Amino acid sequence: MKVLLINGSPRSNGCTFTALKEVEKTLNEEGIETEIFQVGNKPIAGCIGCGACKKLGKCFRDDDGVNECIEKIKNCDGLIVGSPVHFASASGAITSFLDRVFYAGSGKDFANKPGASIVSCRRGGASFAFDQLNKYFSIRNMPQVNSNYWNMVHGNTPEEVVKDEEGMQTMRMLAKNMAWLLKCIEAGKKAGVELPVPEKKIQTNFIR
Numbered sequence: 161m162k163v164l165l166i167n168g169s170p171r172s173n174g175c176t177f178t179a180l181k182e183v184e185k186t187l188n189e190e191g192i193e194t195e196i197f198q199v200g201n202k203p204i205a206g207c208i209g210c211g212a213c214k215k216l217g218k219c220f221r222d223d224d225g226v227n228e229c230i231e232k233i234k235n236c237d238g239l240i241v242g243s244p245v246h247f248a249s250a251s252g253a254i255t256s257f258l259d260r261v262f263y264a265g266s267g268k269d270f271a272n273k274p275g276a277s278i279v280s281c282r283r284g285g286a287s288f289a290f291d292q293l294n295k296y297f298s299i300r301n302m303p304q305v306n307s308n309y310w311n312m313v314h315g316n317t318p319e320e321v322v323k324d325e326e327g328m329q330t331m332r333m334l335a336k337n338m339a340w341l342l343k344c345i346e347a348g349k350k351a352g353v354e355l356p357v358p359e360k361k362i363q364t365n366f367i368r
Contacts, residue, residue: 161342162193164236166229168243168254169200175280176200176242178318179331183240183278186335192342197232199225199257200243206256213264226257230265237342238274239302240334241293248285250292262296270300272355274341276334278311280321286312301358305341307334 165184169176177196184194204224212220218227233239241258243250262270277293279286290310297304311334313327314320322328 161191161237161346162195162235163187163238163240163338163342164229164232165194165196165240166242166254166257167196167198167200168241168251168257169280170251170253171244172198172201173318174244175313175315175318175321176244176278178321179278179280179313179327180240180242182328182331183335183338186332187339190336190339192238192339195232195236197225197229199229200251200253202253204253204256205260207259207263217266219260219264221260224257226260226264229257229261230269233261233265233273234269236273237345238276238305238338239270239297240276240278240338241296242278242280243289243293245279245281245285245289248288250279250289255292258293258296262300267300270302271358272345273302274305274338274345275300275302276305276311276338278313278331278334280313280315282316283314286310286314303341305334305338307331307337 165180167177167180180196187194205221243254275297279289307330309330314324
């Protein structure tokens with residue numbers, strides 16, 4: 161079993177990374193393979209709604225890691241997205257990145273895979289950014305994994321984040337809950353419990 165952790169911070173070894181590493185450490189202790197995918201320190205184009213991905217099966221842009229990430233999601237069992245808080249929102253880089261990943265990627269590659277988000281902030285705005293990131297999972301039929309508090313850490317430097325004892329504990333509990341759910345899903349498959357059969361998607365435009 162493998163969990164992909166996406167770092168949406170422009171600082172590869174900053175506060176968000178520190179939180180993700182705490183999650184990764186606990187996942188590894190639980191026997192779960194992990195990979196951290198860095199996206200926040202290079203330019204990321206936003207989705208232009210061209211629809212080419214529906215024909216190509218991937219985003220037409222192939223120079224900023226979006227398609228690479230989609231392929232990694234296909235081959236993982238769980239997904240965790242981390243972002244710093246910028247103006248009470250997730251970072252612009254991770255927002256543009258996820259818009260394209262979740263739009264260009266096939267729904268079947270996301271469905272029923274547990275997902276979770278974590279946010280890092282100096283002081284405020286974490287709840288808004290946390291809520292924003294969770295919406296990606298809810299639109300792709302992904303069970304959301306939580307902890308014993310909202311998945312956030314506080315601090316202006318990695319050293320300060322480590323001192324956020326409650327935040328660090330929240331990261332560890334998140335990892336334990338992710339590992340537990342992945343193991344439950346695996347046990348269910350072995351016991352013959354089948355995944356829900358999806359219905360054909362109905363799209364309704366609210367214009368009459």
